[in-house]
């Protein structure tokens with residue numbers, strides 16, 4: 001019998017996952033793994049978090065898709081809830097289906113609002129794989145297949161450096177896009193000084209400041225939004241995805257009033273944008289975030305993870321540096337991390353690569369002290385082998 005084949009854009013990890021619950025997944029032989037890969041951090045509230053699942057199931061029983069021009073109860077419910085997690089300055093929102101779509105809309109609104117074309121992004125950034133988001137993504141390997149087709153007016157500046165910002169960000173700049181914690185680039189938290197310098201300079205020249213919190217946002221770093229924990233001021237546009245739907249594909253673009261006022265009907269759209277099923281998931285996820293004090297738990301567990309890593313593995317010769325903000329954790333090695341990530345998988349812990357040399361852990365907030373101790377013990381073992 002003929003079978004269709006999936007295009008393999010990702011190297012296979014040799015594991016068939018048949019079930020997942022909270023911080024664990026099971027393979028086809030019912031071996032249990034601690035999942036700190038977590039669908040690139042999507043399942044931050046735990047796989048199949050019961051509160052999110054209940055919301056989605058309830059929604060499946062009433063209304064799954066609604067045409068974008070019509071209102072519905074879950075849209076109203078979510079718009080009422082969002083002020084609990086969004087800053088007052090960013091209460092104009094739109095929902096799409098993936099992170100890259102959020103970046104595309106942010107860039108499009110910036111071009112439209114400023115009538116300018118230039119974008120400033122940063123070295124080691126990752127913003128997605130469609131043409132606009134790829135244009136502001138740094139890595140050569142990501143860009144190579146379509147390099148000639150990407151936006152031309154993009155400048156990559158030094159991340160966390162305030163030198164030369166006055167020159168790089170000028171009156172031609174439509175937008176500055178930055179991850180307050182770089183994820184794919186190697187778990188690199190931005191400094192307050194850097195984010196504030198971007199805030200001040202973009203204000204001076206009338207450029208739009210975009211914070212991409214698609215990976216870092218929604219409690220993972222110890223505050224609802226990473227930039228808040230870092231102590232920076234609000235951006236003009238805030239992007240989130242991954243954890244906000246906890247597995248149901250959804251992203252959110254939140255913009256300030258001035259940009260919102262420039263928006264006219266017809267300049268953008270998405271068939272599945274703000275669909276009731278996705279919005280039910282976001283509504284359920286916000287309930288969990290607030291009722292279970294998720295950012296505080298992420299902060300405490302991240303601290304424990306960090307302390308134990310420093311005690312147990314920081315001193316190993318192969319380890320260059322440990323970096324974290326809450327439960328966004330990177331162990332930078334002096335070598336490529338691939339074989340250690342594989343060895344960890346054999347030991348029952350799933351992790352992923354970031355940058356060229358970093359083992360990344362994106363544990364869900366429900367991870368226990370015992371899970372953290374076990375994973376660090378396993379990491380120490382494989383790094384020593």
Ligand SMILES: Cc1ncc(COP(=O)(O)O)c(C=O)c1O
Nearest residue numbers: 098099100126127128183214215
């Ligand atoms: C910071 C950041 N921006 C954008 C994206 C793209 O999101 P998606 O894969 O949902 O398109 C990612 C994905 O890893 C990301 O980490």
